[in-house]
Amino acid sequence: MLEITALSIQLGEFSFSDLNLDVKEGEYCIILGPTGAGKTILLETIAGIHYPKSGRICLNGKDITNTPPESRGIGMVYQDYMLFPHMTVGENIDFGLKEQGVAKPEREAAVKKIAATFGISHLLDRHPQTLSGGEQQRTAIARSLLLRPSVLLLDEPLSALDTITRERLRNELKAIHTETGMTILHITHHFEDIYALADRVIVMREGKIIQEGTPDTILRHPISHFIANFTGMDNIFTGYAEMTSSGVAEIRIGTTIIRAVTELTGQVHAGIRPEDMIISSEPFTSSAQNSFSGVVTQIIDVGAYSKIIVDTGLLLTAILTHQSIQRLGITVGTSIWVTFKATSVHVFRE
Structure with a gap:
């Protein structure tokens, strides 16, 4: 038109x-x-x-x-x-x-x-x-x-x-x-x-x-680091990806390994949207291939929900409603688990 x-x-x-x-x-x-x-x-x-x-x-x-x-x-x-x-x-x-x-x-x-x-x-x-x-x-x-x-x-x-x-x-x-x-x-x-x-x-x-x-x-599925950052992906890391025999890539970011569904290997960016993070007080039983324990370092109120910053070796950002934060008893210093699927990891180069 x-x-x-x-x-x-x-x-x-x-x-x-x-x-x-x-x-x-x-x-x-x-x-x-x-x-x-x-x-x-x-x-x-x-x-x-x-x-x-x-x-x-x-x-x-x-x-x-x-x-x-x-x-x-x-x-x-x-x-x-x-x-x-x-x-x-x-x-x-x-x-x-x-x-x-x-x-x-x-x-x-x-x-x-x-x-x-x-x-x-x-x-x-x-x-x-x-x-x-x-x-x-x-x-x-x-x-x-x-x-x-x-x-x-x-x-x-x-x-x-x-x-x-x-x-x-x-x-x-x-x-x-x-x-x-x-x-x-x-x-x-x-x-x-x-x-x-x-x-x-x-x-x-x-x-x-x-x-x-x-x-x-x-x-x-942003095509670049700029778009991922601009659209609020929050969790964006640079690492080295290698394909495993199971067909899932392992991306090494410092001492942390994140698993992702991608065909890209070598130097890559990996992004996870904060709403794709599952927060739990105990290890979360699911098919998700990424699960990390960590400590809450910051809680940022952004209106209808809050951003939770968790130090797992990587600083991961998740979002939770205020009710969920109260239910889980989350405060700065609380030990929690962060879980996300390999399909929730978007891998790109630019």
């Missing part, structure tokens, strides 16, 4: 060149990357805010590379809402339809319907500066969706919101996507968005797309 071919752009000191991306109709794509990767510039170029030096942007088979923004059929929502402060919520939502010359009765009916969808019907006569962040973001998304864009571009729309509001809006985005089948490109730094929303994840760095795939592919 959206096809970007050999796109190049220069904006001050930032540039990207020969960027290629295809987005299928109805796909929800999450875009990840560090600050300065070019994520927002990519969306703004798709929207027509910037014009590329070379390359093509095609939407539904039509070249829109040089088409004015208002004629592209693309909606964009920013983190900071960008509502008109002198207009009411209703007028903000209505703005695009009014500019298109849609009759007032039809506009009013459409505004009421979408306001009800987002739970902001009672706010239609208020001004943006009197609203909470979540209410402003609902208004911004409603305004964009009312124009029925072919593609909706979301630039960190949930980042400035509190946890409860972010979860509520995330659920609303999911429901809207399911109901409308709209094509969405969404920049985020929240990994909960990936699990809850994404059909496909695109990772950018320094103006390049360095990996793309399903959420599981990106989070569990």
